Amino acid sequence: MTNFQIYSDGSADIPLNIADExxxxxIPFYISFDSENYYKELFEITRDEFFEKLINKKLFPKTSLxxxxxxxxxxxxxxxxxxxxxxxxxTDTLSxxxxxxxxxxxxxxxxYASRKIHIINSWAATGAAQLxxxxxxxxxxxxxNIETTYEICEKMKKDxxxxxxxxxxxxxxxxxxxxxxxxxxxxxxxxxxLIELKNGEINVxxxxxxxxxxxxxxxxITNEHFIKNNENPENYVFTIGTTNTPEEVPAFFNELCTSxxxxxxxxxxxxxxxxxxxxxxxxxxxxxxxxxxxxx
Numbered sequence: 001m002t003n004f005q006i007y008s009d010g011s012a013d014i015p016l017n018i019a020d021e022x023x024x025x026x027i028p029f030y031i032s033f034d035s036e037n038y039y040k041e042l043f044e045i046t047r048d049e050f051f052e053k054l055i056n057k058k059l060f061p062k063t064s065l066x067x068x069x070x071x072x073x074x075x076x077x078x079x080x081x082x083x084x085x086x087x088x089x090x091t092d093t094l095s096x097x098x099x100x101x102x103x104x105x106x107x108x109x110x111x112y113a114s115r116k117i118h119i120i121n122s123w124a125a126t127g128a129a130q131l132x133x134x135x136x137x138x139x140x141x142x143x144x145n146i147e148t149t150y151e152i153c154e155k156m157k158k159d160x161x162x163x164x165x166x167x168x169x170x171x172x173x174x175x176x177x178x179x180x181x182x183x184x185x186x187x188x189x190x191x192x193x194l195i196e197l198k199n200g201e202i203n204v205x206x207x208x209x210x211x212x213x214x215x216x217x218x219x220x221i222t223n224e225h226f227i228k229n230n231e232n233p234e235n236y237v238f239t240i241g242t243t244n245t246p247e248e249v250p251a252f253f254n255e256l257c258t259s260x261x262x263x264x265x266x267x268x269x270x271x272x273x274x275x276x277x278x279x280x281x282x283x284x285x286x287x288x289x290x291x292x293x294x295x296x
Contacts, residue, residue: 004084004116004146006136007074009066009097010041011090012122012129013241013272022137027074027087029097029274030064038064041273050273051244054281061277065097071104075117079108084116084146088133088153090125091200094278118150123157123200126275127241127287131266132156135237135292144292152295159231162197163205163222164241164285165214194218215248215284219255222286233260236288240268243276243283256286 008014010028019026030038031045033053039045053059071087078085089098098121105117122129132153139149192214194206205221208214226233238260240249249268257265271283 004086004140004149005078006133006140007085007087008129008133009087009089009101010272011095011097011125011274012088012133013126013269013275014130014133015269016042022134024133024137025074025078027066027070029066029095031273031277032062032064033059035062045273047270047272050276051281054276055244061273063095063274063277065095066100068100068103068107071101072108075104075108079112079115079117082115084118086118086120086136086140086146086150086153088120088122088129088136090129090274091123091197092121093200093202094125116146118146120150120153120157121200124160124162124197124287126162126271127239127269127285128160128162128197128289130269131237131239131287131289132160134266135289139292152292155295156290156292158199160198160287160289161222161225162285162287163194163218163225164197164279164283165192165194165208165211165218166279167192167282194221196221211248211282211284215252216255218252218284218286219259222256222288223259233288234264235294236264236290238265238286238288240265240286241271241284242268243271243279244281245284246270248284252284252286 007025007027010026014024028040028043031041032038075085087101089101092098101119105119122132136149136153191207191209192211193204194214194217196203196205206217208217240252242249
């Protein structure tokens with residue numbers, strides 16, 4: 001049997017219309033601005049509502065991961081219909097969503113012992129996780145079975161990267177995602193931090209003093225990645241993500257395409273509330289994942 005249902009938690013920032021087109025089930029994170037009322041991202045709070053509070057009202061949001069019960073409720077209809085499950089979660093270094101999904105799997109297999117449930121800790125978030133989910137959809141639609149798809153994705157996550165710039169380190173520091181000393185230095189020097197996410201870990205990749213130079217530097221470190229690792233960018237798919245600065249995309253795209261294959265880019269996407277709660281506004285970056293055919 002090659003047919004299986006693909007799930008992703010909300011951290012992959014997959015637009016709901018594309019999720020419907022590709023038959024991806026989304027299990028959302030929760031967002032709160034008062035630590036009392038939590039709303040399902042996209043389903044109960046829109047992106048515009050979120051950024052209105054984040055930017056204009058300067059509120060610090062909090063996120064809450066999908067519960068074990070959320071995963072159970074989402075998985076059960078597929079299992080009841082006799083369908084196997086492949087589910088992607090944000091890297092476990094940034095959230096406990098992966099462990100919620102694993103716990104749900106253990107509970108459900110007691111009742112649905114004949115079914116397969118594979119949970120993938122993506123080692124990623126936002127656009128890189130999104131691209132990996134899309135590659136899994138291609139495999140499913142090309143009649144590759146769930147076991148092979150799972151094995152390829154476990155290899156794929158080691159090669160994916162996110163190169164991004166944040167407006168400041170304030171939100172990352174407040175959420176405990178990066179050291180306070182680095183955040184303090186950023187505040188004093190008025191710098192724009194460049195960050196790389198690889199193998200599930202956040203690493204500072206450089207600093208600049210302006211957004212224009214920051215985007216150029218992101219292009220530079222992206223190119224350096226392929227040169228240093230002796231990788232061919234033709235083997236990768238790319239996308240660009242922004243929070244509240246979509247106007248930066250055309251120039252950023254043109255810069256990237258001076259050395260990367262333009263035809264391998266998919267549509268730019270909006271970084272959602274789950275990720276923006278921790279990176280803050282003015283976040284922009286490039287995400288890339290190796291094509292599944294490279295692992296066959």
